[in-house]
Amino acid sequence: MSETPLVEFKDLVVRFKGDRTVHAINGLNLNLKPGEMLGLLGESGSGKSVTLKTLLRLLPPKRTDLEGSVKVLGTDVMSLSGRALAKYRGGDVSMVFQEPALALDPVYTIGDQIAEAVMRHKGISKLAAMDVALDMLTRVRIPSPERRLKNYPHEMSGGMRQRAMIALALACRPKLLLADEPTTALDATVQIQILLLLRELQKEFGMGVIFVTHDIGVAVEVSDRIAVMYAGNIVETGKTRDVIKNPRHPYTRGLLAANLHGAVKGSRLDAIPGSPPPLEEAPSNCSFAPRCSLARPECWKALPPRIDIGNGHEAACVLAAEAAVTA
Amino acid sequence: MTRQEDRGGPRQPLLIAKDLKRHFPIRSGLLNRQTATVHAVDGVSFDVKKGEVLGIVGESGCGKSTTARLMIGLIELDDGQIIFDGDVLGEDITLKELRRGVQMVFQDSYASLNPRLTILDSVAFGPKINGLEDPEGKARNLLKRVGLEPDRFAHRYPHELSGGQRQRVNIARALAMEPRLVILDEAVSALDKSVEAQVLNLLNELREEFGLTYIFISHDLNVVRYISDRVLVMYLGEVVEVGPAEAIYHNQAHPYTSSLFAAMPSMDPDNRTEEPPLAGDPPNPINPPSGCRFHTRCKFAESVCSAAKPKLSVIGGDETHLAACHMMDPASGHSQSFREAAE
Structure with a gap:
């Protein structure tokens, strides 16, 4: 690939120190092309949110050990500090959170909050920034945007607040948007509206998006590519279609079965037994082996290899190379 | 004392809810006057047949959880009637008798357990205060049945368990009173998908083994379809549609039900949803x-x-x-x- 990747994680390791050590991310490698929408899929504790927070340097530095490198458009994120970091956060990369009611400031109007970000990053007057805010509210399809500019977050419904949050995140035209479960707190009929909105805006602005979710259906709905995380690493990645139609890692297959899409009523579900491992020690073998029905002796001996299945589809499993793994 | 007898016979619905109504007043101002009313549940009627699973779906604020709480008297009814196996609540049976037959499992597995009781004590608590024989033996058997080996788990506290394990404790506790109807209010919603599938398998097994009837409340349509025989769809405190699960899934009659299903992610990367089926958020139940x-x-x-x-x-x-x-x-x-x- 000649193109500079938008995001490049290389052997990222994140450890939290304290009363007990948590190995949150264990040697993660991931690339994102400009304008690509990546769905980062995983269960709680798999390291999805930590990955996003590393990208924005939001982890507490005193309690966190970081190894490896994170680059955004060739710039080493770890080396940023002071003004460069402030410019990077919100300017080049911004984030949408799960709970907009908590992420927005309750004592400022929506218009003021958007305008503040634009004034900081673009250095324009309040008046001009308010015009940008109005334009953004229109783009996220908030009805009667002039009136909504003067609203406080509590005066809006959940779906409306999430739209306002997206408007705020995109106001400075970031090249990369990080979305951390942005629709999990919303009702089903509102969730689909926000997903479709994000998909449209991503095309319109041509930005890269990392969309973190635990819901496989949501990931399929929005992403070009999917990366499945388990115990602090990516176990499978590939084009959405390839991962969904031809999953190679046993964990991905288990997740698809657990989604119950098309499950026969009353039939026994093919559930993955047990629960995710505690991350107190760095893994020295396949983290999924204790729950895997196909585990072999070599799975317990060493970390699984990353096997390239072609077309950018990779799985970290010794069995992935075999074409006819029983589904 | 053992499980309550079947009195009405197989054709008598296990539970009939008749025109349930509950409005919550909103008070504000200096004199704390009532300024508005939340129409949480407004004339909801349905019945639950013996041995079936009735799924209740709807978005937040539609009144599904309030309905569940009204059924076991956790919230008082403004109006309406609960009839349990032919007995009218308040006339033929008392609330305490009703609760012997109806138990509930809540969404938040941690908040619904007493943090100062070991899980064995939590499960044995109901049988003990109701004077049943050998409450601890019963609790150990139930813990074993839900997959928590009593020798390893009985003396642990709720914070020492994972979410899936805690929800198994809550299920064991609900079964300790040998109920006939179990209300599961978003009981698997907070669990990770892989753990959720395990708990659903367990619920299906227990239903057969103990001859239980479930009311299964969830916002996840795939889960409701998998477990339910009949489905009730609610919108802003009212029932909009009720029918056999397959009819609701394939042949929706109410425009709201069709929109709710159309809003489900398609799970097909070649055939994604292009248009949102509904615009805007659900209206506020304060002034429906x-x-x-x-x-x-x-x-x-x-x-x-x-x-x-x-x-x-x-x-x-x-x-x-x-x-x-x-x-x-x-x-x-x-x-x-x-x-x-x-x-």
Whole structure:
């Protein structure tokens, strides 16, 4: 690939120190092309949110050990500090959170909050920034945007607040948007509206998006590519279609079965037994082996290899190379 | 004392909810006067047959959890009747007797356990204060049955368990009173998908083994379809549609039900959803719209919809499938009929 990747994680390791050590991310490698929408899929504790927070340097530095490198458009994120970091956060990369009611400031109007970000990053007057805010509210399809500019977050419904949050995140035209479960707190009929909105805006602005979710259906709905995380690493990645139609890692297959899409009523579900491992020690073998029905002796001996299945589809499993793994 | 006897016979529904109503006042100002009313549950009627699983679906604020709490008296009824196996609550049976037969499992597995009791004590608590024999032996058996080996787990505290394990404890505790009806209010919603599948398998096994009836409340339509025999769809405190699970999934009658299903992720990367089925958020239940409460978001809405409240009526020839929409009723004055609108 000649193109500079938008995001490049290389052997990222994140450890939290304290009363007990948590190995949150264990040697993660991931690339994102400009304008690509990546769905980062995983269960709680798999390291999805930590990955996003590393990208924005939001982890507490005193309690966190970081190894490896994170680059955004060739710039080493770890080396940023002071003004460069402030410019990077919100300017080049911004984030949408799960709970907009908590992420927005309750004592400022929506218009003021958007305008503040634009004034900081673009250095324009309040008046001009308010015009940008109005334009953004229109783009996220908030009805009667002039009136909504003067609203406080509590005066809006959940779906409306999430739209306002997206408007705020995109106001400075970031090249990369990080979305951390942005629709999990919303009702089903509102969730689909926000997903479709994000998909449209991503095309319109041509930005890269990392969309973190635990819901496989949501990931399929929005992403070009999917990366499945388990115990602090990516176990499978590939084009959405390839991962969904031809999953190679046993964990991905288990997740698809657990989604119950098309499950026969009353039939026994093919559930993955047990629960995710505690991350107190760095893994020295396949983290999924204790729950895997196909585990072999070599799975317990060493970390699984990353096997390239072609077309950018990779799985970290010794069995992935075999074409006819029983589904 | 053992499990309550079946009194009404197999044809008597296990539970009948008749015109349940609950409004919450909102007070504000210096004199704390009532300024508004939340119409949480407004005239909800349904029955639960013996041995079936009734799924209740709807978005937040539609009243599904309030309905569940009304059924076991955790919230008092403003109006309406609960009939358990032919016995009217408050006339033929007391609340305490009702709760012997009906137990509940809540969404938050941690908040619903006493943090200062070991899980064995939590499960044995109900049988103990009701004077049943050998409450601890019973609790150990139940813990074993839900997959928590008593020797390893019995003396742990809730914070020493994972979410999935805690929800298993809650299920064991609900079964300790040998209930006939278990209300599961978003009981698997907080669990990770892989753990959720394990708990669903367990619920299915227990139902067969103990001959239980479930009311299964969830916002996840895939889960409800998997576990339910019949499904009840609620919108802003009212029932909009009820019918056999497969009919609700394949042949939705009410425009709200069809929109709810159309909003489900497609799970097909080649055939993604292109248009959101509904615009805007659900209205606030404080001042629900007049007439049909869905008319503000319905693409088929006409003047009759805001003027008159539609009644639940039978669709086609299927006596078990009902919906509350003016398009079902040729005499309502709505210009479209259900079949035309469906095409």
